[in-house]
Amino acid sequence: MTAPARTRTPDDLIRAEGPVLAHNYHPLPVVVARAEGTWVEDVEGNRYLDMLAGYSALNFGHRHPALVEAAHRQLDQLTLTSRAFHNDRLAEFAERLTALTGLDMVLPMNTGAEAVESGIKVARKWAYDVKGVPAGQATIVVAAENFHGRTTTIVSFSTDETARAGFGPFTPGFRIVPYNDLAALEEAVDETTAAVLIEPVQGEAGVIIPDDGYLAGVRELTRRKGCLFIADEIQSGLGRTGRTLAVEHEDVVPDVLLLGKALGGGIVPVSAVVARREVLGVLHPGEHGSTFGGNPLAAAVGTAVVELLETGEFQRRAAELGVVLRDGLTELVGKGVTAFRSRGLWAGVDVDPALGTGREISERLMREGILVKDTHGSTIRLAPPLTITAQELRSALAALEKVLA
Template identity: 85%
Template sequence: MTVAPSRSLRSSAELIRAEEPVLAHNYHPLPVVVARAEGAWVEDVEGRRYLDMLAGYSALNFGHRHPALIEAAHRQLDQLTLTSRAFHNDRLAAFAESVAALTGLDMVLPMNTGAEAVESAVKVARKWAYEVKGVPADRATIVVAADNFHGRTTTIVSFSTDESARAGFGPFTPGFRVVPYNDLAALEAAIDETTAAVLIEPIQGEAGVVIPDDGYLRGVRELTARTGCLFIADEIQSGLGRTGRTLAVEHEDVVPDVVLLGKALGGGIVPVSAVVARREVLQVLRPGEHGSTFGGNPLAAAVGSAVVELLETGEFQRRAQEAGVLLRDGLSALVGKGVRGFRARGLWAGVDIDPAIGTGREISESLMREGILVKDTHGSTIRLAPPLTITNEDLRMALSTLETVLRTGSL
């Protein structure tokens, strides 16, 4: 980073202790307190630097404080930040047009968080099923995949198979059928005349960056088209350059009926999400049936438009492809040397650590002590999702550090 170090009046340990009595314990963060960041690097309150290999679960695809995005935010802050949708604002139409063009779809429903986009898509799919498909009232179903992660709201955890997300939060919302991921036969068997939509992640991120077989997404598209239901692709983590394409579904030349965007759409600055769909689908919504005070606010629209401008150049998609080769090669060299296996596409990987060496949490803590930030999931798996701006030198350094940690053990 080029910025001067900033020292807090309180140490990392003091700040972590201060959180205990006042913050709900819904996360288990690594014991690092970040105070400043730029590009692919962050700095803690004591001035120690870390390479960010998580990038806010893909919310920071363009790195911390990308100059074009910061400039767009500053410029808009001096003009207008919020009107609510009670009035029009001068940034929203351009934002919606750019997102529709980027995805090859027609209409945009702007929201804030990824979970809001998923919840909105569930409502829209049900409304479409009743008004367009002719499903009897209150009988619409949506087919989802096991091991999914679409958020943690009450409706969404109703169709999660992760007991840590479900236990203690029932009763659950009905209307969902869960089938194995990457299983077209099971999917076909679950679809009937009540099916409004199939909702899947093109790549399952939280499950450990699980990539389906070639042809699976094409099969989902063909099956949903043939049976007359919607294909909803949750691209909240996988989209906007992460996999080397603008959208992960593009690896199979698939255009869903509905695409869900979030995380990187806000550039790591503000929460921005969107339901993007064919006109026939989103036109089922009428005034008063759905809304959001902050959805489509001018600041979000300005930053989101700047994000789309970055992606329109193709630079970040190419960078994810090129650096992704380096990432895969580096991980391949570690298989059998502490890595049991991995799955990678673009600059996104799930790495299965040999449990004899350590848990995913222990390896993450060891990497943190060596200046590399990653996050564990599902026991012995760690996720790597660096900013798409990461240099080859920094990526090699991260892989070398992982090799050292695996060789010396996690403790």
């Protein structure tokens, strides 16, 4: 008989996963049992400052009171109807999300990858129905080093061989150009192009921030060439960079916006395609769907998330504390940090490879009570909950300085 989790040591629990879980992740050796705000606690009672925030799914921290209350309240009423029927929570969620983003319509889904897949389908349908691209010939232009998910279609246009190798044959219809290169983008877009799909900040690649004017250039080019601009803000959106959306740093409004992660408040998976009416209007009953997409529990939590963002408090916190993060990392350049890139409360930190890989640095920080995650090579990413305090942030930076020394 399997022993209850509370009677098993962290090592027991980690070993127990091996035979029964697919090995598609390589977690740090910490077994989290409880969490609140910016802190998590393992099964032995050790506390850690969470500097990853679930890859931005926990922008509002663990178990934010307003989000937990919204979930509890809805759990007592209604959790799922499927989209075969209307529910009383979905309209408000869509109304408030469109108002927050400045767009017109919402296609509710569950995971980030579902939002990307849905955005691809919508763009192709728009290309055939509205732009007049011949059937089966629509193309979508994407950026190298992208990360949009790991479904078979999405890995078809990934340049990360870890995500691609062994999963072919790949879905056609995508053109890959260098990120932050408007000339290459111009050359790739033609009369068959349905959309340009990019991350305003490339997260998995190491928090890569494009040059000033790049996003505005993408917007101008797509408008001039008559194709859609799809912005994947699944990680960068909803307050992370100091604005509601990362595209707002250049006052850009895309045709299609992909949201996820923080939209579910760290409680339930919630994602959405948000777009102009003439784009999402190409969908008709039966052409796309999701049993759980737009379920009442997700809509209630998503509405509470939007309500938090409507105040602007979290965007301001990310901007103000982003200065603390940037200044602290600047002090570490030359002291084990070779370079970094940051926007709001999000940073990719390149560590001197002589001091260890990103994984090794993450393990050392874990032993200091700080949880981060590596990306590639000797790069780690920092993305704490937007509820973090300046003191907590400085303590994390002090821990980083200690492990690098």
